[in-house]
Amino acid sequence: MRGDFDVERLAEIPDPFADQAGAPEPGAVSRRVVSATRSGVKTMRIVAAAGAIVYEAAWLSLAGLRPGLSYGSASAVAVAFVIPLLAVAVAWSAGTRRGPGPVATAWPAWVAVPPLFFGLLTLAVSPRALEGGPFWAGALHCMGQTMILTVGPLALGAWAYRHAFATASRWRTAALGVACGGLSTATICLSCPDPTALHVIVGHGTAMVVGGIAGGLLGYRLTRA
Amino acid sequence: MFALTVRVAIGESGASEAAIASFPMVQPGDKAFPRSAEAAGERSQTVDPARRAIDDAMDRYARGDDAAFDRLYAMAAPRVRSFLLRMCGNLALAEDLTQETFFRVSRARGSFEERAAAIPWFISIARNALYDHARRARTRGDVPGRDRTAADQLADPDTRGDEVLAGRELFDVVRAALDRLTVQQREAFVLLRFEGLSVAEAAVVLGTTPGAVKIRAFRAYEALRAAIEASAEIKGGRHAR
Numbered sequence: 001m002r003g004d005f006d007v008e009r010l011a012e013i014p015d016p017f018a019d020q021a022g023a024p025e026p027g028a029v030s031r032r033v034v035s036a037t038r039s040g041v042k043t044m045r046i047v048a049a050a051g052a053i054v055y056e057a058a059w060l061s062l063a064g065l066r067p068g069l070s071y072g073s074a075s076a077v078a079v080a081f082v083i084p085l086l087a088v089a090v091a092w093s094a095g096t097r098r099g100p101g102p103v104a105t106a107w108p109a110w111v112a113v114p115p116l117f118f119g120l121l122t123l124a125v126s127p128r129a130l131e132g133g134p135f136w137a138g139a140l141h142c143m144g145q146t147m148i149l150t151v152g153p154l155a156l157g158a159w160a161y162r163h164a165f166a167t168a169s170r171w172r173t174a175a176l177g178v179a180c181g182g183l184s185t186a187t188i189c190l191s192c193p194d195p196t197a198l199h200v201i202v203g204h205g206t207a208m209v210v211g212g213i214a215g216g217l218l219g220y221r222l223t224r225a
Numbered sequence: 226m227f228a229l230t231v232r233v234a235i236g237e238s239g240a241s242e243a244a245i246a247s248f249p250m251v252q253p254g255d256k257a258f259p260r261s262a263e264a265a266g267e268r269s270q271t272v273d274p275a276r277r278a279i280d281d282a283m284d285r286y287a288r289g290d291d292a293a294f295d296r297l298y299a300m301a302a303p304r305v306r307s308f309l310l311r312m313c314g315n316l317a318l319a320e321d322l323t324q325e326t327f328f329r330v331s332r333a334r335g336s337f338e339e340r341a342a343a344i345p346w347f348i349s350i351a352r353n354a355l356y357d358h359a360r361r362a363r364t365r366g367d368v369p370g371r372d373r374t375a376a377d378q379l380a381d382p383d384t385r386g387d388e389v390l391a392g393r394e395l396f397d398v399v400r401a402a403l404d405r406l407t408v409q410q411r412e413a414f415v416l417l418r419f420e421g422l423s424v425a426e427a428a429v430v431l432g433t434t435p436g437a438v439k440i441r442a443f444r445a446y447e448a449l450r451a452a453i454e455a456s457a458e459i460k461g462g463r464h465a466r
Contacts, residue, residue, distance in 0.1 A: 005443035013453075014395055029294075029331075035334055036334075037288060038335050167431075
């Protein structure tokens with residue numbers, strides 16, 4: 001291990017490709033595409049973010065707000081809404097930051113931290129008591145709903161960030177997937193009447209994990225430059 | 226630690242090379258990345274005028290000035306091709322992948338950020354194109370083999386003097402030793418030794434830390450020096466007899 005290695009010493013090694021590297025200029029580029037400019041890309045990303053919010057709002061208008069939202073539980077809902085949004089902020093900023101930065105070798109952590117952060121905080125602030133109802137039926141129903149809520153923002157994100165990442169495209173897209181899942185997690189808490197910690201973590205939070213996996217395994221093909 | 230075994234099978238028209246490398250995506254002992262502008266992929270204050278001109282042309286192209294592309298291509302394509310040539314050892318393939326790289330550059334131009342350094346960005350994209358090519362070649366089941374193209378053809382042993390022959394032998398030794406390096410070590414070595422990137426820029430391209438880049442370059446240097454010394458010893462032994 002020589003982290004203090006003086007890279008100037010690399011010049012001692014001769015260049016076996018020197019004659020070829022000086023070959024005439026490569027022929028003119030044969031394929032060009034009409035592509036979005038920098039301002040066009042910024043506009044696309046704003047449109048995608050707005051589209052994702054409209055998508056969530058449209059679903060909410062169909063599913064309806066949870067009962068009692070305007071009465072005593074408003075502050076509890078606000079907490080449940082803000083926690084996943086914090087996770088969204090962390091994942092989004094990790095996924096879209098320039099260069100590898102301090103996350104260069106910590107991508108798995110940056111993708112895993114938001115769902116963990118959501119899970120632990122939810123466990124800390126949400127009621128734990130179960131009333132003996134059918135846990136899995138409710139959790140699976142909410143899981144299905146959050147998957148539907150995640151698909152729209154994820155598709156919009158893949159469109160807005162297509163060919164955007166020259167390095168670490170897999171991890172960056174996974175982070176975007178986590179952010180999209182977090183958005184759906186925040187949305188569903190405005191509709192789902194079950195505030196218990198386990199239901200929220202399993203039924204609502206799984207979308208973050210699934211979003212991250214979908215982004216990392218499939219989405220990166222679209223976002224890679 | 227994640228480990229992905231990558232076979233980089235390079236070459237078309239029957240000319241190909243395989244370098245099999247264990248590809249750890251997370252290096253043990255990697256330390257925090259410095260929070261400098263350069264480390265974030267931004268332009269260094271000390272870049273040479275040629276690189277500054279490339280950065281400016283790319284900026285203009287990203288803003289929508291299509292006419293800047295031809296100038297950008299003329300200035301940057303030789304550098305991209307040089308990187309690809311040193312990675313794959315095949316001039317024809319390097320030319321093809323340079324075209325592919327600039328196709329991708331024009332497709333992604335809107336994502337090129339203001340004040341970012343263009344050459345590391347191009348090389349990152351060229352690296353993606355090279356890896357995609359290697360994956361396709363592996364899927365097709367291309368037979369690995371080593372291309373011995375232009376440099377070998379240039380030299381005619383019958384008409385060259387001993388000095389030239391000795392130089393050529395040295396180049397052959399270095400080429401063979403480069404082939405034996407892992408892809409990681411070779412990339413780090415090529416970027417620092419031949420492409421003139423700083424350690425921080427190479428780290429941006431490779432998606433790792435400057436410390437990891439230095440370690441890879443050091444290992445490559447050691448392997449190459451050992452190969453050169455071994456070759457000199459063999460030659461010395463031959464002369465003694």
